Each structure stands twice: as C-alpha cells, then as structure tokens.
Amino acid sequence: QKEVEQDPGPLSVPEGAIVSLNCTYSNSAFQYFMWYRQYSRKGPELLMYTYSSGNKEDGRFTAQVDKSSKYISLFIRDSQPSDSATYLCAMSGGGDDKIIFGKGTRLHILP
Amino acid sequence: DTEVTQTPKHLVMGMTNKKSLKCEQHMGHRAMYWYKQKAKKPPELMFVYSYEKLSINESVPSRFSPECPNSSLLNLHLHALQPEDSALYLCASSTRGAPGEQFFGPGTRLTVL
Numbered sequence: 001q002k003e004v005e006q007d008p009g010p011l012s013v014p015e016g017a018i019v020s021l022n023c024t025y026s027n028s029a030f031q032y033f034m035w036y037r038q039y040s041r042k043g044p045e046l047l048m049y050t051y052s053s054g055n056k057e058d059g060r061f062t063a064q065v066d067k068s069s070k071y072i073s074l075f076i077r078d079s080q081p082s083d084s085a086t087y088l089c090a091m092s093g094g095g096d097d098k099i100i101f102g103k104g105t106r107l108h109i110l111p
Numbered sequence: 112d113t114e115v116t117q118t119p120k121h122l123v124m125g126m127t128n129k130k131s132l133k134c135e136q137h138m139g140h141r142a143m144y145w146y147k148q149k150a151k152k153p154p155e156l157m158f159v160y161s162y163e164k165l166s167i168n169e170s171v172p173s174r175f176s177p178e179c180p181n182s183s184l185l186n187l188h189l190h191a192l193q194p195e196d197s198a199l200y201l202c203a204s205s206t207r208g209a210p211g212e213q214f215f216g217p218g219t220r221l222t223v224l
Contacts, residue, residue, distance in 0.1 A: 008151075034212070043115075043201050043215035044154065088153055097142050097161060097205070099213065101153035 003027050006089050006102030014110050019076040023089035023102045026070065030100075031093030033065045035074045038086045038104070047087075048074065079109045115216035117202050123222045126192060132219045134185040134202030143185045144213065145177060146201040154201055154215075160185060192223045 006023045013019055021035075032051055036044035048063035050056045056063045062075040072091075076083055089102040115136045124130050134143065142161050146154035159167035160179040174196075176188040185202055199220050203213040 032212075036215075041199075041218075041220070043203075043217045046212060046214060049212050097144070097159045097167065098156060104151075104153050106151075 003100050004089065004091060004102045007105055008103045010106040010108055012108040012110055013079060015079060015081060017079050017109075019074075019079050019083070019107060019109075021074040021076075021087050021089070021105050021107070023072050023091075024070055025072075025091055025100075027091070027100075028067075028070070029093055030091040032091065032099075033063070033072050034090040034092075034099065035061075035063055036088040036090060036101075038088060040085075044088060081109045081111050083107065084109045115202055115204055115214050117200075117216035117219050119219060120217070121220050121222075123224065124189065124192065125224050126194075128192075129188070129190045131189065132187040132200055132202075132221075134187075134216055135183055136204040136214070136216075137183055138204060138214065139182075140204035140206050140214070141182060142205045143179065144203040144205075145175075145185065145187050146203065146215075147196075148199045148201055148218070158187075189221075192221075194223050197221055197223045 004025045035048040037047050038044040053065045053067045060077045064073040086104040086106050088104040090099045092099040118133045145157040148154045156169050157171045158177045163179045174191050178186040199218040201218045202216040205213040
C-alpha cells in the first residue's frame, strides 16, 4: 500500500459545480496536510495548509482532514474554467522536512 | 518578496556538458529543496538543505551536485547527465517548523540530448 493514494482522474465537471477531491493515507504520523495546485508547465502553488484534523476555508476552497479515517478532502465551490489544473495532496510530519505527495488529480472545468 | 525564482527557465544540454541551475528566495526561509518532476507525475524529492547544510539526499546519482552558498541561494550542478534526466527541476523553500508549507519556484525545464 502506498503512503498516499490519490485518484489521478481526469475529472471533468461543468462550470459552477462543486468539486470534491480526495486522498487517503496510511501513515498515522502525518500531522500537516496540504493541497497544491499545478498548472501545466508551472511549479506547484500552495492552496491550503492544515495542521491535524478539522476544516479550513479560504474563499471558494475548503480543506477537510479526518485523521481517524486517514482521509483528506478539498472542495471547490462555484468552479471556474481557471480552476482547471492538477491538484496534488501532500502530507508531512514524520519528523523531517520531507513531504509526501499524492499522484495528483487532473481537473477540467468545462465552460 | 514572497516568491522563489529559478534560472534558467529552459536548458538544453549534451551528455558531456556541465551546467548549473540556480534558485533564489528572500523570504528568510531556512529550508530549501530540489525536486525533479517528470510529466504527469508528482514532484520527486532530491535534496533538502536546512540552515545551509545538506540534511536529506534521496540517493540521487552523483552527476547531480547541490550547493547552498548562503541562506538565500541554492544551486544544482549538473554533469554527464543522461537523456532520462530530462525533466522539470523545481526548487522550493519553507520555514523550519512548517515542513509542509513549501513555496515552489516556476522550475527549470531541462532537456538532455
């Protein structure tokens, strides 16, 4: 079992829909949970950063962490074509500076 | 200044060439990273520098040689690369104590002929 599992997609949804992206993980030592957005041929951009369990909201984005289920989610409300990108979940907390990335989900928002 | 810059944006080199990639940040971050990313794959960690000292080397071949001259600069020296080393090379930085909160540069797209 890989440390972090993420469905690579692609996921296509109509503009304005709510998007749900998810990752599961196996290492209970993870404490920091991140979502990065990466446009084609660009570097990843940190979208959401959460510590331990709970929800965090930032504009149209909501990140949820459920440590008991080892499951994290990113919700995008009122999705826009400009949200089309690859979304990478990432986690850390094993006592060093490493973060472990999921494979990334390619998202297409259809106008 | 909240960005990480990388130069050059693109690099084409032969297998016998020596070249260097450069990364710079002025956010006061004391951890800096090199990643390699192939198409449709997540970034793959290569090296981590913490307080200008190499703290993690992910068993990277010696044809890649990192250097951290000061707290703002990170270099990656390349020598005798192989075509399979062609990839996007990403630099990132973070504050110590917030290991996941990494800020990435735009990357250098490297092609090895």
